[in-house]
Amino acid sequence: MSTLAIPQTATTTWNIDPAHSVAEFKVKHMMISNVKGQFAKVSGVLTLDESELTNSSVEASIEAASIGTRDAQRDTHLKSEDFLHVEKFPTLSFKSMRISLVSDGELAVEGELSIRGVTRKVIFSVDGPTPPTKDPWGNTRVAVSATTKINRKDYGLTWNAALETGGILVGDEVTITLEVEFVKA
DSSP states (O other): OOOOOOOOOOEEEEEEOGGGOEEEEEEEETTTEEEEEEESOEEEEEEEETTOGGGOEEEEEEEGGGEEOSOHHHHHHHHSTTTTOTTTOOEEEEEEEEEEEEETTEEEEEEEEEETTEEEEEEEEEEOOOOOEEOTTSOEEEEEEEEEEEEGGGGTOOOOOBOTTSSBSEEEEEEEEEEEEEEEO
16 A cells, blocks of 8 residues: 655645834825835735745735824815725725746736725735744744835825925825734744
8 A cells, every 4th residue: 555645735824913014105296206015904814825825815904094194184085085095095005916937036016906996906015024033022023025016096085286386195005014013823
């Protein structure tokens, strides 16, 4: 009698640590400078295949009302129907569909980004995950840095104002940057 060896994958589950993670964006203001903002409430899960990173997956959710740009009036406007319409669309979400190795330590994570009820495919350029490390409390952590660019109008974020000197108040291109720590479940 022979035994057939079935290869086992080393798949582990990691939860986003919201206290050590940042979802940030930047967009042109008045065509002359960038304004940055962050979302304070980020959650999600990484399913990590340690033997083959391209078999991994990630899902994340952001509470839209947790937006902060260091200006209360602007934050209120961004939460309104003109932009995120947080009462109707309380979350932004991302679900990976495919992960590709670009180079050593760099991944392309393609997935569906949902903002304001509109879902589009995006590709995040990802550095990491870092090698697992133990924190002082005995938890194991990994981290990633990720960036992508979107056109806000593709997600129904079309509000704008013309400037007297020409041009527009809010740029169309938005850069999204994520700095995320995960804790092994």
